[in-house]
Amino acid sequence: MINALTIDVEDYYQVSAFEGEIDYSDWDRFESRVSGNTERLLGLLAEHNMRATFFVLGCIAQKQPALLRMIRKEGHEIGCHGLRHVRINTQSPEEFRKDVREAKASIESALGEPVKGYRAASFSLRDDTLWALEVLVEEGFEFDSSIFPVLHDRYGIPGAPRFPFVIKTPSGPIAELPLTTRRLFGHNFPIAGGGYFRLLPYGFIRNSMRAVNDQEGTPCIFYFHPWEIDTGQPRQKTTLLSRIRHYHNIDKMEDRLHRLLTDLRFTSVSEAFRSYRLRTFQITRKEGKTLFEPTEENLRFLGSRPQFSTKKLSVVIPVYNEAENLAPLCTELRQALAHLPFDSEWIFVDDGSTDDSVERLKRLSVEFPAIKVVKLRGNFGQTQAMQAGFTIANGDAVASMDGDLQNDPADIPVMLQRLEEGYDLVCGWRKERKDAWLSRRFPSLVANRLIRVALKSTIHDRGCSLKAYRSELVKAFRLYSDMHRFLQEVSVISGARVSELVVNHRARRYGKTKYGISRTFKVLADLCALKMIIRFRSKPLLGFSLIAFPFAVLSTLIFGWSAWIRLTSDMQEFPAVDVSVGILFFASFVFLMMLGFIGELAINAPNRTTSRSDHLVFEERKQ
Amino acid sequence: MSDVTSPEKESPAETLDATIVVPVVERFDDLEQLYLDFSAAVARVTDSFEFIFVVDASQVNALPVLKKMVQSYSGIRVYGFNGYFGEATALDAGFARARGRFVFTLASYYQVVPEAFETVYRALMNRSDLVVSRRHPRVDSSFNRAQSGTFHYLSYLLSGYRFHDVSCGFRGMRRELTQEIPLYGDLHRFLAALAMKRGYRVTEVAAPQHPQDARTRIHRIADYAHRLLDLMNLFFLMKFTKRPLRFFGAIGSSITAVGFALCAYLTVLRLFxxxxxxxxxxxxxxxVLLVAGIQTVAIGLIGEIIVYTHARESRDYHIEAVFPESAQDKAAASAAADKGI
Known part of the structure; x- marks a missing residue:
């Protein structure tokens, strides 16, 4: 997973920690070191071949426009950090608008291109300054990264969502990318960079970021400042707390950054969240508290509208007695796919429904011409229904989903976007499952963990039907039995690149448990089979000789031992039981090797062609 | 007079209403009388039908009378094998040459009364893909009924499908079904179970037993052994054709576990x-148990590799219809159907 790296470009004397000691009017007295520090950072990033988002102060853009152009030339993204690092909570809305407008204009005139991102000085987008978002929308910003969802004396909204979301303001929506926190002991703990990165042990920060990536499925948003790698900056006399926050471990910072850039991957904000679905939230105030309430809308891309090379999309939806869900599903599909620049067909595969699903689909197809219905002769299970749909599908991208409204069609465009990044298979990950814990989630959790360890797999959720495939992949494999559980591994056999994406999951209206204790043995047997197939499907003799080898060794040892007994003692005979055990082992070795040859024969034998059987027939004819 | 035709040739077009396939394999009664009785029954329902007799090498005695019948009646075709292939293959050869929209199978001796044809035909019209008949009411000996009852109960336990008389050779089906289900060995007895597993609608109707069929049948020991093997085969085909390791793994791992426990016990005795x-x-x-268990599991693994290798040609689902129909979809569906075994 690629995280987002953000750098707040400000000089050592411009920070909020010193605003009591240093007035803006005095700034010119200080030696500007930001340019040199930023150039060192650019070198560091180039060395690791990584991109970042630089939030630049408007006053720096005015004085050193060449620095901005240099950053841009290296391929980084540039955002706005305000004009003079004045915290929002010390400004009135009018002052703030003036500040932001001037800063944005200065940066845009230095770059000659629009600026879309904003970060408030000292993360000062707080409970009392949320009005600023409206101003940002009006001033033309598309995303903001200023909320720190922690408890802190200067900044922070502890109750804000921890992961990127979209805020609806009266003037329009804006994407908010909160700084990354880790959930510890029921509190949000800041791990996202700056002082925390300098003050806390490196291993803790790195492991926390990995945990956010792996367990929560989201990229981290990390920040720091150019002055943090500047050991030569003139020291200020200030309070002890500010001294610790500003100077502590500043000498170790560059080393740590090197390690971090080696251990994790980073890119700019827009790039990191390009294919993420962001939930939309509405802000309301209740009894003096700010509440973030999720709304139903949940699709927004950061930055530019994605470009698709797809020409046609096939959505395959197995249906088994889902009559009531079909109409809402079609409406949702149309909404979700409406703005995509290509055609789609929706292949509903009726898996032997006993209700009127097929008739309803036929009626719906008047209103929704994209509908295609494949009626199966009986109930063959979801995997087979899906496979039937795949053979009919003729889009160059294929998506599969449940027909029970648990999957959200709005996720499909996001998955397609991920396919465009060069993947062959994108699996949905229902991170927040809306199912019963003990009967469904726990058994599938255990099964998943078992499979992940045995197959060294990275996929978290094997049961999610919501997936997107390149059509070549769909044509390359053929699913049988319960193979859907191992779809990722089966795809990897074909050389597919697999990615995983967190998707929305909604409560199920009805249905029954698929996992259970009785399934454990089946899953185990399938797992063994798959391991064998993955490694030895094209060289079974090798596989079986590996099983046979221990028997050869054992029988050799036993024969040697018997011979040694016979020769060194006075016995006239070989020890009968020992020798017979040795013979058994040897016979077993031979048997297993023979099986290996049968295996070679099985995979090399010509396929049965059209001939039904091998008998010759003569006919008695009329004369 | 006789000429060898290849079984690979294209299936003939549907030009008739009904084809009645009569495999002459085990024994036969007066075939001419049988033909006259049943063709009269068929004629009451439809005029457009044909009879196909397929003669196994074991029943060459039937050929003279059949040759005569070919000369004297129209709508009869007779095919013969030069080797011993059995009933399933005889049916398969007949199916491959059938021209009827519906295909019926009929024993070469009197099992049911000819009037039963109409019952089966009506059931077939009434939204069924396969109609099997059971001889009922039976005029048989109680010994026959007991042995057949045992066999059917066992096959119900093993397959989960309840049928009462799989040995009754009188069945009717849509032609597409004959093209989709491979028949070999003794599988014709389990046609109904195989069809149900593939999602076809199967019904069983009662056909009165013919008085001539009422003889006490005591078979050879080998026949009973064959039926037992058939049952095991049915069990395997129903449950494990796609996942052999589940079958072999369950057996093999329990044998290995016992062997391992014995060896561990002896090791403790020796050491302590x-x-x-x-x-x-x-x-x-x-x-021995340890080794045998591991070998069983290994055979299951071979099975898995075979299934995986052939997965592209087989499929477990069966498409009934695509809507809206387009030529392309039809082609894709039929291409998929061709790949199925």
Missing amino acids: YGQALADRPLLVLGT
Whole structure:
């Protein structure tokens, strides 16, 4: 997973920690070191071949426009950090608008291109300054990264969502990318960079970021400042707390950054969240508290509208007695796919429904011409229904989903976007499952963990039907039995690149448990089979000789031992039981090797062609 | 007079209403009388039908009379094997040459009364893909009924499908079904179970038993052994054709576990109680079980590799219809159907 790296470009004397000691009017007295520090950072990033988002102060853009152009030339993204690092909570809305407008204009005139991102000085987008978002929308910003969802004396909204979301303001929506926190002991703990990165042990920060990536499925948003790698900056006399926050471990910072850039991957904000679905939230105030309430809308891309090379999309939806869900599903599909620049067909595969699903689909197809219905002769299970749909599908991208409204069609465009990044298979990950814990989630959790360890797999959720495939992949494999559980591994056999994406999951209206204790043995047997197939499907003799080898060794040892007994003692005979055990082992070795040859024969034998059987027939004819 | 035709040739077009396939394999009654009785029954329902007799090499005695019938009646075709292939293959050869929209199978001796044809035909019209008949009411000996009852109960336990008379050779089906279900060995007895597993609608109707069929049948020991093997085959085909390791793995791992426990027990005796193992046959037993179990699992693995290798040609689902129909979809569906075994 690629995280987002953000750098707040400000000089050592411009920070909020010193605003009591240093007035803006005095700034010119200080030696500007930001340019040199930023150039060192650019070198560091180039060395690791990584991109970042630089939030630049408007006053720096005015004085050193060449620095901005240099950053841009290296391929980084540039955002706005305000004009003079004045915290929002010390400004009135009018002052703030003036500040932001001037800063944005200065940066845009230095770059000659629009600026879309904003970060408030000292993360000062707080409970009392949320009005600023409206101003940002009006001033033309598309995303903001200023909320720190922690408890802190200067900044922070502890109750804000921890992961990127979209805020609806009266003037329009804006994407908010909160700084990354880790959930510890029921509190949000800041791990996202700056002082925390300098003050806390490196291993803790790195492991926390990995945990956010792996367990929560989201990229981290990390920040720091150019002055943090500047050991030569003139020291200020200030309070002890500010001294610790500003100077502590500043000498170790560059080393740590090197390690971090080696251990994790980073890119700019827009790039990191390009294919993420962001939930939309509405802000309301209740009894003096700010509440973030999720709304139903949940699709927004950061930055530019994605470009698709797809020409046609096939959505395959197995249906088994889902009559009531079909109409809402079609409406949702149309909404979700409406703005995509290509055609789609929706292949509903009726898996032997006993209700009127097929008739309803036929009626719906008047209103929704994209509908295609494949009626199966009986109930063959979801995997087979899906496979039937795949053979009919003729889009160059294929998506599969449940027909029970648990999957959200709005996720499909996001998955397609991920396919465009060069993947062959994108699996949905229902991170927040809306199912019963003990009967469904726990058994599938255990099964998943078992499979992940045995197959060294990275996929978290094997049961999610919501997936997107390149059509070549769909044509390359053929699913049988319960193979859907191992779809990722089966795809990897074909050389597919697999990615995983967190998707929305909604409560199920009805249905029954698929996992259970009785399934454990089946899953185990399938797992063994798959391991064998993955490694030895094209060289079974090798596989079986590996099983046979221990028997050869054992029988050799036993024969040697018997011979040694016979020769060194006075016995006239070989020890009968020992020798017979040795013979058994040897016979077993031979048997297993023979099986290996049968295996070679099985995979090399010509396929049965059209001939039904091998008998010759003569006919008695009329004369 | 006789000419060898290849079984690979394209299936003929549907030009008739009904084809009645009569495999002449085990024994036969007066075939001419049988033909006259049943063709009269068929004629009451439809005029457009044909009879196909397929004669196994074991029943060459039937050929003279059949040759005569070919000359004297129209709508009869007779095919013969030069080797012993059995009933399933005879049916398969007949199916491959059938021209009827519906295909019926009929024993070459009187099992049911000719009037039963109409019952089966009506059931077939009434939204069924396959109609099998059971001889009922039976005029048979109670011994026959007991042995057949046992067999059917066992096959119900093993397959989960309840049928009462799989040995009754009188069945009717849509032609597409004959093209989709491979028949070999003794599988014709389980046609109904195989069809149900593929999602076809199967019904069983009662056909009155013909008085001539009422003889006590005591079969050879080998026949009973064959039926037992058939049952095992049915069980395997119903449950494990796609996942052999589940079958072999369950057997193999339990055998291995017992063998391992025995060996562990002996090891403890040897190490902590100083007992000599040299003269204990239990050690040999433990080793044999250990080895046999591992070999069983290994066979299951071979099975898995075979299934995986052939997965592209087989499929478990069966498409009934695509809507809206386009030529392209039809082609894709039929291409998929061709790949199925």
